[in-house]
Amino acid sequence: MTAPALVRVPINPALVEALRQRLGDRLSTAAAVCEQHGKDESYHQPHAPDAVAFAHSTEEVVDIVKLCARYSTPIVPFGTGTSLEGHVAALKGGVCIDLSQMNRVLRVSAEDLDATVEAGVTRKQLNEYLRDTGLFFPIDPGADASLGGMSATRASGTNAVRYGTMRENVLALTVVLPDGQVIQTAHRARKSAAGYDLTRLFVGSEGTLGVITEVTVRLYGIPEAILAAVCAFPSIEDAVNTVILTIQSGIPVARIELLDEPQMEAINKYSKLNHKIAPTLFFEFHGTTAGAAEQVDLVKQIAGEYGGDDFRWASSQEERSKLWQARHDAYYAALALRPGSKGWPTDVCVPISRLAECIAETKADLAQSSIPSALAGHVGDGNFHLIFMIDPNRPEEIAEASRLNDRMVTRALAMDGTCTGEHGIGYGKSDFLYAEHGEAVQVMAAIKRAIDPDNLMNPGKIMRI
Amino acid sequence: MTAPALVRVPINPALVEALRQRLGDRLSTAAAVCEQHGKDESYHQPHAPDAVAFAHSTEEVVDIVKLCARYSTPIVPFGTGTSLEGHVAALKGGVCIDLSQMNRVLRVSAEDLDATVEAGVTRKQLNEYLRDTGLFFPIDPGADASLGGMSATRASGTNAVRYGTMRENVLALTVVLPDGQVIQTAHRARKSAAGYDLTRLFVGSEGTLGVITEVTVRLYGIPEAILAAVCAFPSIEDAVNTVILTIQSGIPVARIELLDEPQMEAINKYSKLNHKIAPTLFFEFHGTTAGAAEQVDLVKQIAGEYGGDDFRWASSQEERSKLWQARHDAYYAALALRPGSKGWPTDVCVPISRLAECIAETKADLAQSSIPSALAGHVGDGNFHLIFMIDPNRPEEIAEASRLNDRMVTRALAMDGTCTGEHGIGYGKSDFLYAEHGEAVQVMAAIKRAIDPDNLMNPGKIMRI
Secondary structure, eight states: OOOOOOOOOOOOHHHHHHHHHHHGGGEEOOHHHHHHHTOOSSSSOOOOOSEEEEOOSHHHHHHHHHHHHHTTOOEEEESSSOOSSSTTOOTTOOEEEEOTTOOOEEEEETTTTEEEEETTOBHHHHHHHTTTTTEEOOOBOSSOOBHHHHHHTTOOBTTHHHHOOHHHHEEEEEEEOTTSOEEEOOOSOSOOOSSSOHHHHHTTOTTSSOEEEEEEEEOEEOOSEEEEEEEEOSSHHHHHHHHHHHHHTTOOOSEEEEEOHHHHHHHHHHHTOOOOSSOEEEEEEEESHHHHHHHHHHHHHHHHHTTOOOOEEEOSHHHHHHHHHHHHTHHHHHHHHSTTOEEEEEEEEOOGGGHHHHHHHHHHHHHTOSSOEEEEEEGGGTEEEEEEEEOTTOHHHHHHHHHHHHHHHHHHHHTTOBSOSSSOOTTTSHHHHHHHHTTHHHHHHHHHHHHOTTOOBSTTSSSOO | OOOOOOOOOOOOHHHHHHHHHHHGGGEEOOHHHHHHHTOOSSSSOOOOOSEEEEOOSHHHHHHHHHHHHHTTOOEEEESSSOOSSSTTOOTTOOEEEEOTTOOOEEEEETTTTEEEEETTOBHHHHHHHTTTTTEEOOOBOSSOOBHHHHHHTTOOBTTHHHHOOHHHHEEEEEEEOTTSOEEEOOOSOSOOOSSSOHHHHHTTOTTSSOEEEEEEEEOEEOOSEEEEEEEEOSSHHHHHHHHHHHHHTTOOOSEEEEEOHHHHHHHHHHTTOOOOSSOEEEEEEEESHHHHHHHHHHHHHHHHHTTOOOOEEEOSHHHHHHHHHHHHTHHHHHHHHSTTOEEEEEEEEOOGGGHHHHHHHHHHHHHTOSSOEEEEEEGGGTEEEEEEEEOTTOHHHHHHHHHHHHHHHHHHHHTTOBSOSSSOOTTTSHHHHHHHHTTHHHHHHHHHHHHOTTOOBSTTSSSOO
């Protein structure tokens, strides 16, 4: 995807000097550092910032933002760089604020089932910290992303079908606004009817409204029983219909993931597994011992109706970790199927009643194409991903992937779905934002202008202003 | 609570004439109609609009809004008038848009577990409509409020502890903006990462950003087993500690409601019941037969540890309805304890670890006061209500209730809670909005000005602009 035509103004050396005075060694203009901060894990063209500032506190972020504002210089917040639609590309240059060193867990309340962390804390780090408390943080987008980045991109992932996305699991944020003002979006009460929902406004704002420096999230008690299983199906329709009936029956599965044949082949090779090469569902059940067993019985019955094989169980924690690690490595596994290829990951989400149809039409479309691809997804939410394994040196492949992607998104929108269930807009999907939201994009633009009148916060992302 | 000092400009007769041409009989300037539309169910001073327009469609709302905009005339959306902080008071006069006749259920999808309704459909009407589908809509603020109003005020109520509030249960809204533009805030996918979360922005915006005309909500399968019970405790601390331990144990109770002694006395008299006059919890358990029974066992054990009596069961649907109707009538029941009194209902919400302390300090404060009051609440969320039964002709009682309310809110804020868990700000709690959110109110104000630059939408509510 080509970036929008934004003018890149050279950074003012006086700003670099002022930032260096404030941060010392933690201000870098080294080419390698800048390049690494201008790219994410996607095929999108990277755009390096002019400088990278490694912040250690909200106060430092305030000072960096104020200095950038004084010099009218763009700001791009950066967590782990694991986004997929060009979110961190410095399209207009400027200063990247790397928050990865703001990685302290500030408080955990076992009583209130919540925790407050600095934005750079990653989900695995938080769960490691929680290890002896009997609690866990469920949102799991695959990558070991930072909580700040996950908030900014409204991340979800495999557990969202049961636990919701970042939308449901962020209680409050500390945000540095474009003028350096610091706000708390909410207190810690589980619910509030006090004014506009600023927490939800900043969740998913992709760094275009401010820099998230602290995140308060909900936690959950580790269930008494966790059961994971894999089940192969005769066809992708059978697998999808199993998902649909499971969700419609209100069975509270914690994870229900679909992988198609190419994706299964890929993970077998990559993770040295021996799963059957067939459309497959990965399940996880959480509950009391009796409750989880009851869920398993119900889902087995549904799977049986659609010709599902016997469940292959991953009973120990170790086997479960291996199973889900393989699922999380699906992207890298798919790329390994075609050495030298670059991945073009994309996702859509539709109402579950349209999921089978949407996947079937998409697979039929892919069957006509010469570009290899693999499908996987959080199908319990109606959300699925495609990965195109493209040869980046062949423009015709990029054009073909773009055409297939366009068609899939258009199909999802026609089915009352969304152009992205969880990857976000970045600059890769801006065109689709307009296709999806129509005039409502003007409301988003009005909000953007009201909060960031000089368009300094991650310019060129989400909307074209 | 006195209204903020807003200048009331007489309505332009040309606007009234234009609206009458468009709506015929459905434009009323009758004093009785206007008065009825300027007041809610609270003690707040009513402010009648100059005219009431009964809309039948989104297109009509567009025309009304455009005409009002042309004459710079304020607009107040109206559902059932059951709000509690002066939300519908026409502080600057203008036109009330009554949406109660927009009461069609537009679609129900049993497959997707969602429905789209016009804004005037009430929660009971929707559940009646769903009767034969095996589905239900859980959000239940007590009053039979409209879905539009419930969205606008981010309503929650007794089931929120399990099913969430309107924040979690609205999938999409159709909104007429202050300039007459119509937007859809989202499609029907369960989740989306496409741009700013406009749905959550309009949920809880109290009519200050636009008129909600259609609502898409989540539905749920009616559980196989629904069990309701009542349990009395030796002290309010024991009851609250039972709630806290239940929530911390992750038991998915559907309802867990606290009523103090005066409130129990009130509902016994009002609803002709014979419950023990003691701090009492009302429970409801949803699940499979085995799952609900498992929840009951766990909660009984916890209640037993805190000296709870035997559970009194309401097993039939009829007994359950009677039990919850009594709970819902708590407000009217409390008022009936003091004939001629007017109710001052208020609510706060705190992290559950502070709930026992917050209620204890509040009760101690009330014990020093001569004004009768009753306490009830959705304590599973950390949310509780007070009702002061005041003599409206005695200004010293209003002053005393105001002082007690101030102290309770200040206490909740100091405990990292919110000034209102579910009633909203209206004009009754604007001062507290600033106390709670500080500089973040300026962000809300910037959004308000960006979307409604002429401050025509429900002026004087939430913020003082």
